[in-house]
Amino acid sequence: RRRLAQEERDAATAAALMLEERRAEQEQAEMNEVQSRLAVEAAVALAQEDARWQVRAQLEQEQRDAATAAAIMQEEQESEEARVREAQERKDAEQAAALAREEEQSSGRSGSQSRAWPAASSGAGWVQVEQHKRRPDPRPESRPEAEQLQPRGSREARAKVELQHPRGGREARAEAEQHYRRAEQRPEARQVQSGVRPLIVIDGLNVGRSYNVGYRRPHFDIDKFKEAHPTERPPICSLAIARAIEYFREHRYHVKAFLPEWALNGGRHKTSYALDYDKLKRFVDDEAIALTPGAGHDDNFMITYALKCWESQPVYILTNDRFDNHVREGRCPQGFGANHLLKYCWVANEFVLEKGMP
Numbered sequence: 001r002r003r004l005a006q007e008e009r010d011a012a013t014a015a016a017l018m019l020e021e022r023r024a025e026q027e028q029a030e031m032n033e034v035q036s037r038l039a040v041e042a043a044v045a046l047a048q049e050d051a052r053w054q055v056r057a058q059l060e061q062e063q064r065d066a067a068t069a070a071a072i073m074q075e076e077q078e079s080e081e082a083r084v085r086e087a088q089e090r091k092d093a094e095q096a097a098a099l100a101r102e103e104e105q106s107s108g109r110s111g112s113q114s115r116a117w118p119a120a121s122s123g124a125g126w127v128q129v130e131q132h133k134r135r136p137d138p139r140p141e142s143r144p145e146a147e148q149l150q151p152r153g154s155r156e157a158r159a160k161v162e163l164q165h166p167r168g169g170r171e172a173r174a175e176a177e178q179h180y181r182r183a184e185q186r187p188e189a190r191q192v193q194s195g196v197r198p199l200i201v202i203d204g205l206n207v208g209r210s211y212n213v214g215y216r217r218p219h220f221d222i223d224k225f226k227e228a229h230p231t232e233r234p235p236i237c238s239l240a241i242a243r244a245i246e247y248f249r250e251h252r253y254h255v256k257a258f259l260p261e262w263a264l265n266g267g268r269h270k271t272s273y274a275l276d277y278d279k280l281k282r283f284v285d286d287e288a289i290a291l292t293p294g295a296g297h298d299d300n301f302m303i304t305y306a307l308k309c310w311e312s313q314p315v316y317i318l319t320n321d322r323f324d325n326h327v328r329e330g331r332c333p334q335g336f337g338a339n340h341l342l343k344y345c346w347v348a349n350e351f352v353l354e355k356g357m358p
Contacts, residue, residue, distance in 0.1 A: 060223065063223075064223070067212065068213075068214060071212055071213050071214075071345070072345065075213075075320070075343055075345070075354065078322065078343075079343065079354060082337065082338045083338075085338070086335070086338050089334070089335065197252055197253050197254060198253060198254070198313065198314035198315065198316055198358050199253070199254045199255075199256065199306075199309050199313055199314065199315045199316070200248045200253045200254065200255050200256075200316055200317075200318055200342070200358075201256050201257075201258065201302055201305065201306045201309075201315060201316070201317045201318065202241070202244050202245065202248075202255065202256070202257035202258070202317075202318045202319075203257075203258065203298075203299070203302060203317060203318060203319035203321065204236075204241050204257045204258055204259030204260075204263070204289070204298070205236065205259065205260070205298060206318075206319045206320055206321055207240050207241050207244050207257075207318065207319075208236035208237050208238065208240055208241050208259070208263070208274060209233070209234055209236060209237070210237075210240055210320070210344075210345075210346060211234055211237075213320065213344070213345040213346055214345050214346035214347060214349075215237065215240050215346040215349060216346075216349060217237045217239055217240070217275065220237075220275065222234055235273075235274060235275050236259075236263050236274035236275065237274070237275050237276070238263075238274045238275055238276040238277050238278075238279045238280045239275075239276055239279060240346075241257060241259065241280060241283075241289075242279050242280060242283065243349070243351075244257070244318060244351065245257055245283055245288050245289075247351050248318075249288075251357060254313075255288055256287075256288065256289075256290060256305065257283070257288060257289045257290070258289075258290050258292055258298050258301055258302040258305070259280070259289055259290070259291060259292065259298065260291070260292050260293075260294050260296075260298050261291040261292065261293065261294050262294040263277060263280075264277050264280060264281070264284070264291065267294055268294075290305075299321075299323070299326065300326075300331065302317065303317075303323070303326055303331050303332055304331075306340070307332075310340075314358070315340060316340050316341070316342050316358050317340055317341050317342065318342045318344060319341060319342070320343055320344065321341075322337055322341075323336070323337050323341065324337075342354070342355070342358065343355070
């Protein structure tokens with residue numbers, strides 16, 4: 001009986017051990033299955049996240065490429081429009097000159113006839129002579145300067161512009177164009193221009209915010225800034241202005257950049273500093289940068305300086321602005337933008353000028 005009881009106890013113990021081992025194996029199998037399932041789910045989630053990031057990066061790159069292409073197309077369109085305007089202005093000037101020559105020839109013929117008429121016995125000839133004397137002289141030098149400076153075919157269009165923009169007016173535009181032409185026709189100016197490197201006037205605000213034409217500042221994402229601050233203008237990048245100054249200095253040009261003073265002193269509330277503004281202090285010290293009053297318009301100072309320097313040397317303004325409003329208001333002469341504005345873009349943070357170096 002003792003042996004049977006011991007054998008029964010041993011059998012029960014063995015059965016319990018086997019049951020425990022099976023339960024442990026089953027739990028281990030379930031745990032392994034859960035771990036494998038979690039690993040698969042994590043791998044799938046990681047792959048999906050990578051795919052989303054790749055798609056997002058591709059979309060952002062496509063948007064940047066589209067913006068760059070749109071900017072280039074817009075610049076090409078603007079340059080094409082400028083060329084068309086120049087061609088139209090030349091055509092109008094040629095037509096005006098041809099009409100003036102024809103009128104001069106006709107007036108010469110009619111004058112020769114009128115001088116012979118008094119010998120006739122009838123009095124009608126004298127009436128025609130007096131009428132001919134009262135006719136305006138068609139020669140350009142006999143007309144007022146304001147009319148000489150305007151092409152014949154565009155007087156009506158300019159009159160409409162003057163009505164829409166009363167701050168300009170024919171007198172202001174004529175004065176600016178007369179000043180511009182005097183500088184071009186001055187003999188000593190032509191002599192100096194032939195032996196002096198041109199002056200490059202840099203529009204500091206335009207160059208400092210040239211993110212839309214390819215400039216990229218390290219560690220600054222302009223797209224993220226626009227998303228975070230949709231109503232604010234992007235900050236001025238001092239590195240772009242410094243690179244522009246150094247670029248033209250390397251090519252031995254005289255350089256003068258114009259920049260509002262708040263870009264270096266932060267303005268009244270100390271919130272308008274340019275990025276890396278300390279990089280520009282050395283250019284201010286050697287007078288390569290002229291600081292304009294914060295309450296003023298830096299374009300006005302820049303244009304006044306450029307026109308003044310044009311009397312003694314060639315001047316070009318580095319900007320992608322068209323200055324149409326300044327032409328309408330009489331600060332710039334007609335055709336100044338097509339001849340003296342340098343359009344540019346950035347390729348790998350290097351300058352590319354539309355028409356090459358002047």
